[in-house]
Amino acid sequence: MFREPMDLRVLLLVFPFNDMALYGKDAFRELLQAAHDPERYAAAFDSFKRHVLFPALNKVHQIHQLDEIELLIGSYFPREAMKRYDDVSGLYLAYLSQLSRMFITHRDGKITFKYWENGYDAKLLGPYKGINKAALWHSLNRVFTTDLLAYMHLLDNGMEDERYLRGFHSIIHMEDAQLDQVLAEGVAETHMHLNAARSFAMNWQALMNPSSANLAELSNPILAQRVEGKFVLSMASARLLLGYYLVHGAGERRMSDIDAFYQSGNKEQDRCRRFLHQLADGQSTHEAQKGYTFFKDLLNRFGLGPRVEDGEELAAQVRRDPLSRLLPESHSIEDLLLFRCLGYMKQYPEDRLFSAVFWQYIRVKNAVFRLQVQGNYIRGLDYFQPFYKRATKLRLAGSAYHEIKYVLQAQLDNRYLRKLEVRVAPPLDAGSSEELTKGLTSGLLDFFAAYRDIAEELHARGEPVADIGIVYHFLKRKDEQGSDKCWLAYSEFGEDASLYFKRLQNRYFMQMEAIRDLREKIPALSYYIVGIDAASVEKNTEPWVFAPLFAVARDSADHRMLYLQGERERRTQHLGYTYHVGEDFRHFLTGLRHVDEVVERFRFRSGDRIGHGAVLGIKPSQWRVRNQVVILPRIEHLENLLWIWGLYKSGSNARISLDYSHLEQEILDLAKDIYVVMDGITVYQLWLAYESKFKRIMERASFGRHQRTAAEAGRENRLFCKFVHPLDGEVWNEDKLMHAQHCKCYLDRMLEPIQVAVKQEQVALLEELQQIVVRKISNRGIVVETNPSSNTAITEVEHIFEHYIQQLNQRFVFRDGDCETGVMVSINTDDPIVFNTNINNEFAFVFYALIEKGYARQDVLQWMDAVRANGLRSSFIQRRELSHEQRMEEIGDMMEALRQNLEEY
Incomplete structure (x- = not known):
């Protein structure tokens, strides 16, 4: 099973509801109108393929066979089926019902995934039927808002009562009954970024209730593929018009259709009617250009204000959604609106204007969805970053407290969650330690206030409250000055920007010291600030920049064992250590080297964790298929080879089989391209210079600028630096090689991209190094934190059923006792909104992957339970069995101490 043809099928399955190519002119309507005439249909279908389908698909997918696409579309939307409908909306509703019957069921009061095979699978899905549907669903769930299928399931099965909507909460539950029982024992989320813990439903809610808080985001073209701010604002207005009609027109069936309802002769009514017709036809409307003004005019006309202003809680904004004046507040307003819209269209198919506007609304919503939720088409963190920014930059509330509360609520509503670690970046723009501490303290106050209030609400409902902890992550960034470095400027003037990564490293140290000081100063805070990490684009910052930081953080000489307050003693919890590494790498060797550097140079040991670590489980032979030629900076390749040389020379890795003399010669050849003059350079000296990078970047240069005498002025230095007298003779040594790392003359050549071939005979060496x-x-x-959906989208995982967690830990399935197949692993979400997932579904995808492999279900369930329990045990949050009252008292005391700390500044 390969993900490329699967992804192509997913795009075609939902093409009518997803692609903005159909926004201006619905080509399926033309096909339907021509369905009774074979010649006319053939011409319409040919035009549809060439002018709509192929160009749209070619933007996001490499098309190998046009014939394949034609046959798939013919299978999903056959001409014989089109003959049965007078309007395209009937075709769409019937097709949604078909998809719903294929994928959706319900169990224990919840909308769940239908993992077993049924009669519709073979026809539409072919080899992806049955259990393989889980892999296809994983892709579908990231290009299409599957909530429509949940609503259709309820309507098609006689559950028209709106109270049934309470069984649906944005994401379809994937776990089957037996896995559900395993997860009910409790799960831990140990790798999730707080800013990305929101959901698409939350973002769409804010977009459909535009206010001064998010208007700036809509005024610019924030979305690609013709989905600009004016389209989103048009949908906000269309949403009001549809909802108002359902209550005041269709609700009492006083009007035959929405067209008649808004055709009263009144100027404002006619304006609304004209807007709906233009929207249905995909035309640019005057109201769309006015955007926010038209939306506010509708609010005033329908008496649906006042709007929520800045500073008010987002939960209040949701409750005071303008449509909440019309629809019951006990439901998600969006769920209820779409549920009623689908029900209305099923009952009154003759209202074609209503249907046309509704499908336009769905297309824009799905286009926004696809720009916030990352699909499978391009790998790498560079591709991921725009999705993350689009999904997280939208302002949801007027204060940090309100946004944090709404984000945490989405996670803590999971009854199975026992521990929740959230990754948070320290304030990025603080210019001093004082500003940084104030920012940290203020953020912690908002965080604890939000958690406290959610915990009180959950406790009042008799629901469990997960323990919570913060892992501060330092953001990996490129050196802002690039290679423009001169260590002499630092030696003489102390200018940290003159050393490679020195300014960033100083900033990281300032952040670490502020975090550590707060943990030491505020009693019990060490139970909630539980760890540190370094995250973001792995290629930006190599581990050597962070190694001294983690060494200082781990140094027990700087930590107190206890808080001593009078007669009272309180234990200080140790800080946990994790690091994003081995996720996104240019060369397989680079990924392995970075992981090994973290383990060795950061002194990782029992209980520490590696974030992602994909390179540990991906098969080198599979990686090489896509990467037979790799482009990377020259210094990266050199250090990869020096790392291998160091492993070989250590004598403890006898399994490495390589041509040692050839390796040394390759190292020296690369070094010559950097240093030109090779006098004194040996492989050992190069290795020592590589090793020196893991020390803190020099506080002062080990030797200063040398004022040359008149006699020396005429003698040109052949190497290193022409402004410095050649100490120790005119040969290279370890010190000079170390200083060259901070010299533009050599950095430019170090960072120059080179192309490296990955030969088939090298695969065996990669396998040995990986082992x-x-x-x-x-x-x-050391525990590896896996994130199945994230890893499938970003790293070299072919598709979800081939996730590398199966390579890292094979207990209970292969019954293999080898050390290499017994790595401790956990399952997490990483960025829930970017991958449209939750912790339960991440477990489920791995579960179905193992079932698909044919392993005994009992063994798979035992394995899942072991991984679940390992997540709980490996969490940096210590289970202390506090009562709710004790927890609330402790948080209250911490917040008071934090307020006092803030007042001191």
Whole structure:
């Protein structure tokens, strides 16, 4: 099973509801109108393929066979089926019902995924039928708002009562009954970024209630593929018009259709009617250009204000959604609106204007969805970053407290969640330690206030409250000055920007010291600030920049064992250590080297964790298929080879089989391209210079600027730096090589991209090196935090059923006792909104992957339970069995201490 043809099928399955190519002119309507005439249909279908379908697909997918696409569309939307409908909306509703019957069921009061095979699977899905539907659903769930299928399931099965909507909460539950029982024992989320913990439903809610808080985001073209701010604002207005009609027109069936309802002869009514017709036809409307003004005019006309202003809680904004004046507040307004719209269209198919506007609304919503939720088409964190920014930059509330509360609520509503670690970046723009501490303190106050209030609400309903902890992550960034460095300027003037990554490293140290000081100063805060990490684009900042930081953080000489307050003693919890690494790498060697550097240079040991670590489980042979030629900076390739050389020379890795003399010669050839003059350079000296990078970047240069005498002035220095007298003779040594890392003359050549071939005979070496690193991690008890959906989208995972967690830990399935197959792993979400997932579904995708492999269900359930329990045990949050009252008292005391700390500044 390969993900490319699967992804193509997914795009075609939902093409009528997803692609903005149909916004201006619905080509399916033309096909339907021509369905009774074979010649006319053939011409219409040919035009549809060439002018709509192929160009739209070619934007996001490499098309191998046009014939394949034609046959798939013919299978999904056959001409014989089109003959049965007078309007395209009937075709769409019937097709949604078909998809719903194929994918959706319900169990224990919840809308769930239908993982077993049924009669519709073979016809539409072919080999992706049955259990393989889970893999296809994983892709579908990230290009299409599957909530429509949940609504259709209720309507098609006689559950028209709106109270049934309470069984649906944005994401379809994937776990089957037996896995559900395993997860009910409790799960831990140990790798999730707080800013991305929101949901698409939350973002869409804010977009459909535009206010001064998010208007700026809509005034610019924030979305690609013709979905600009004016389209989103048009949908906000259309939503009001549809909802108002359902209550005041269709509700009492006083009007035959929406066209008649808004055709009263009144100027404002006619304006609304004209807007709806233009919207249905995909025309640019005058109202769309006015955008926010037209939306506010509708609010005033329908008496649906006042709007929520800045500073008010987002939960209040949701409750005071303008449509909440019309629809019951006990439901999600969006769920209720779409549920009623579908029900109305099923009952009154003759209202074609209503249907046409509704499908336009769905297309724009799905286009926005596809720009906030990452699909499978391009890998790498560079591709991920725009999705993350679009999904997280939209302002949801007027204060940090309100946004944090709404985001945490989405996670803590999961009854199975026992521990929730959230990744948070320290304030990025603080210019001093004082500003940084104030920012940290203020953020913690908002965070604890939000958590406290949610915990009180959950406790009042008799529901469990997950323990919570913060892992501060330092953001990996490129050096802002690039290679424009001169260590002499630092030696003489102390200018940290003159050293490579020195300014960033100083900033990281300032952040770490502020975090550590707060943990030491505020009693019990160490139970909630539980760890540190470094995250974001792995290629931006190599581990050597962070190694001294983690060494200082781990130094027990700087930490107190207890808080001593009079007669009272309170234990200080140790800080946990994790690091994003081995996720997104140019060369397989780079990924392995970075992981090994973290393990060795950061002194990782039992209980520490590796974030992602995909390179540990991906098969080198599969990686090489896509990467037979790799482009990377020259210094990266050199250090990869120096890392191998160091492993070989250590004598503890006898399994490495390589041509040692050839390796040394390759190292020296690369070094010559950097240093030109090679006097004194040996492989050992280069390795020592590589090792020196993991120390804190020099506080002062080890030797200063040398004022040359008149006699020396005429003698040109052949190497290193022409402004410095050649100490120790005119040969390179370790010090000079170390200083060259902060010299533009050499950095430019170090960072120059080169192309490297990955030969088939090198695969065996990659496999051996991978085993060495994996064995080290397994022996030391280091836990790998996997994130199945994130890893499938970003790294070299073919598709969800081939996730590398199966390679890292094979207990209970292969019954293999080898160390390399016994790495401790956990399952997490990473960025829920970007991958449209939750922790339960991430477990479910791995579960179905193992079932698909043919393993015994009992063994798979035992394995899932072990991974679930390992997540709880490996969390940095210590289970202390506090009562609710004790927890609330502790948080209250911390907040008071934080307020006092803030007042001191």
